Amino acid sequence: MPLKIASFNVNSIKMRLQSVINWIDQSEIDIILMQETKTIDENFPYKDFNEIGLDVLASGQKSYNGVAIASKFKINEINRILPFYNQDIIEDDQARFLHVKIENINIICLYLPNGNPAPGPKYDYKINWMKRLIKYTEKIYDKNEPLILGGDFNVIQEDNDCYDVSKWQDDALYLKKTRKYMKELINIGLIDSYRLKYPNSKEYSFWDYQAGAWQKDNGIRIDFFLISPEIVDTLIDVGIDKSPRGQEKPSDHTPIWIEIENF
């Protein structure tokens, strides 16, 4: 039976609740990874997801960040804290990470830090977070086990992932160091599922609210599904659904999805 998995930076689950629920229903999504939910767990709208038959796990905080997963199959929590490997940082109160197991699949839902302005402490935090993610992924990686990293990576990895990279030269999303660590993560043995199917396409997953970016298609592709070889073997289809971005009161991101043969 095919399994359809999506990732969507919703930019506030409260503002986007009805459109997210409708999109899940219309797109026949089995598992959805959400980012920028912007609410504490007590206030997460669990009921609305439960009513359409989904189990939910949320890891949020007040005002900013926040990740959540909703699934037709039981969600088994593995980890909601990305471990530290750098002794300089002793705590991290930003809700950006969820590692779960659903059926036989290890799934990580992530919201990688933006990092602007660079250089500066926010960029240092981003790079440190990427190093932690690399270490964690190396630790759990097994090429014979299905593993999916999905979410908002806040990285413009290739020139084809941006309408005009000349405007992003000094941005934290495109700096050489950012792309170097993204490459290091991929080199553990993961595949960018979108690029596997569309090696040369220019399609985006984010358009700024400002300056008519959506109307001009001034977008960037920063939401990814990185998948292990075991998932590649069962991959049926991949896509970016632009339609939610064109609706009233949209998120500035649009959902991405993969379909795999699982059972």
Add this chain to the structure above:
DNA sequence: ATGGCTATCATTGATAGA
């Protein structure tokens, strides 16, 4: 245009996003 918009929290302004 170091601009343009959207969301949150707190109280009409500051902060963050990318």
